[in-house]
Amino acid sequence: MSDFLATLAAQLPHGTLRPANPGELDDPRGRHEGQALAVARPASTLEVSTILKACNQASVSVVPLGGGTGLVLGQVAHDGPAPLVISLERMTAIRAIYPSENVIVAEAGAILADVQNAAQGVDRLFPLSLAAEGSARIGGNLATNAGGLNVLRYGNARDLCLGLEAVLPDGSIWNGLKRLRKDNTGYDLKNLMIGSEGTLGIITAAALRLFPQPTGEAAAFFVVPDPQAALDLLALARAQLGETISAFELISGVGLDFLTETLPDLRQPFAVRPEWCVLIDVGTSGALDPFVMLEDLFTAAFTAGLASDGVIAKSGSERAEFWAVRESIPEANRRIGSISSHDISVPLSTIPAFIPEGIAALRELGDVRVNCFGHLGDGNLHYNVFPAKGRDRREYEDIRAEVKRTVHDLVHAYDGSVSAEHGIGRLKVEDLERYQDPVKLAAMRAIKKALDPNGIMNPGAVLRI
Incomplete structure (x- = not known):
């Protein structure tokens, strides 16, 4: 293999190939260490072409690397022969x-x-x-x-x-x-x-x-009694605000507790932690006032019993603080340490039934906490399972696989998807085979074989060939 690298290096500008840096190829969640024969850093499309042509001819596997932030091991080759990693870090124009x-x-x-x-x-x-x-x-x-x-x-x-x-x-x-x-x-x-x-x-x-660019932007937190009320509030918001709604995020009290536990200096919107709340963001154009629109929405939601409390950002800095709460939840999750994390989607109308049914099933497996949060507007939930307070995720290794299977089986029963936005990577290959339509899988394998007959592109990810 050193002969291959020497031959390839001779076809590329000096310094294009280098060894992997410590931790560079590892899983962001800290469960797997990536490996590489070397890291190639092409500076042009032509250099990418040169590299792939050489790898294809020599049957050397390739793993493309972007920012390395993927959460399903799509960029982490942690077993099998070490591949050539192709990093796009120099192609930034x-x-x-x-x-x-x-x-x-x-x-x-x-x-x-x-x-x-x-x-x-x-x-x-x-x-x-x-x-x-x-x-x-x-x-x-x-x-x-x-x-x-x-x-x-x-x-x-x-x-x-x-x-x-x-x-x-x-x-x-x-x-x-x-x-x-x-x-x-x-x-x-x-x-x-x-x-x-x-x-x-x-x-x-x-x-x-x-x-x-929107000419006006505003955000608000509304306290809702439960996910059904959140879903009804989304329908009300769509009726009143139309296409001005940019985001509609569901946040659980468990997630707010995690923020208090791990990021105590982060300012939260409510003095008393609610069981459920939503973060609504709107962007308007022309003379529409997004602050007034959110005030009117809260009045209607309160009257309908869909919201019991709320706070609307009075400035751009407050809006940023609201979003800091939502965007800090993944970091709080990381600090707590999940037993198993799930990026799932189910039909919108089934969300209120799915959430408690899943929690009940998981609690039968052990003393766990479920942090359910995510993009309610498009049905995408991050349904993550954590140890009880004061315990470590390593204590739950014996039920980790069963936790994942329990969540994904329920998602499948609800006609949902076990990967809403993170992809399949290497982490969910078995899940794809278990839950996906077999005709689709056969078509995917045929496409893979036609375009990549030597199987060099990211082997082990998405499909087992």
């Missing part, structure tokens, strides 16, 4: 911005926050927003079809992409970087690549949709 078209063209290694800032520089909005946006890279966001906070209004990463440039496993370059809203010319390779998690090729650049 914003190639072009077309404000009149509401389009930005960015290379795959561009940090999501940098894409957002570039759009803001021309008075536009790139609405994809994640807790990891300061380190996640746009290629990884597309490869996993990332969701995030604003899916309710703007859609997933897939909905924000107009065109792609990508390198296929044999090194051929697909020049699909179009800025068209309509292009009905055969099979949709763009949407095949998006969400494929690096198993069909490597995305190197993307043409992304932009939107006008």
Whole structure:
């Protein structure tokens, strides 16, 4: 293998190949250590092509690496032969911005926050927003079809992409970087690549949709008695506020307790911790006043018995404080240490029944806490299971697999998905095989075989071939 690396290095600029740095390839949740033959850092699409062509000819497996923030081991090769990791960290250019078209063209290694800032520089909005946006890279966001906070209004990463440039496993370059809203010319390779998690090729650049910046923004926390009331409040909000709703997040009292336990200096909106609350964010244009709109919504919700208390951000800084509460929940979860974490979705109307049924089933397995939170507007819940207070997750290793199976079996029974926005990676391959339609699985394997006949692209992720 040293001969392969020497031959490859001779085809690339000096310094493109390097050893992996300590911890660079590890699972963000701390359960698995990644490995690599070496890390390649191409600076251009042509260099990516050179690398993949050489790997395909030598049957050397490849793992693409964006920001390394994925939570399902899609970027973590922790067993089997060490692959060549291809990091897009040097491909960070914003190639072009077309404000009149509401389009930005960015290379795959561009940090999501940098894409957002570039759009803001021309008075536009790139609405994809994640807790990891300061380190996640746009290629990884597309490869996993990332969701995030604003899916309710703007859609997933897939909905924000107009065109792609990508390198296929044999090194051929697909020049699909179009800025068209309509292009009905055969099979949709763009949407095949998006969400494929690096198993069909490597995305190197993307043409992304932009939107006008809202002229007014506001956020509010409403206390609700239960998830059913939260769902009814969402319907009321849609009726009153329409498409101005950017996000509608469900937060449990358990999540607020975790913040108190691990981040005591974080300012929370309520002196008395509620069992359930929602965070609503709106963005308006023209003369619409988002503060007044949220005041009117609270009055209607209070009258209908859907909200018992509420607080509306009076300034941009208060709005940021509200979002800091929501965006700090994953960090609090990390500090507590989960037994098992689940990124799931179920039909909206079934959420009020699913949440307590799952909690009851899990408590039959042991003394656990469930932190249920997430994007209620699109049915995506983070349904994470934790040790009882004062206990460590290592005490629950004997039931960890059963906890996951209990949640996922229930999700399947509710006609939901065991991966709403994080992807399959290596962590959920067995789940995909267990719950997915067999015809779809067969079609996926046929596509994989056709595009990657030597099986070099991210082996072990998504599909077992």
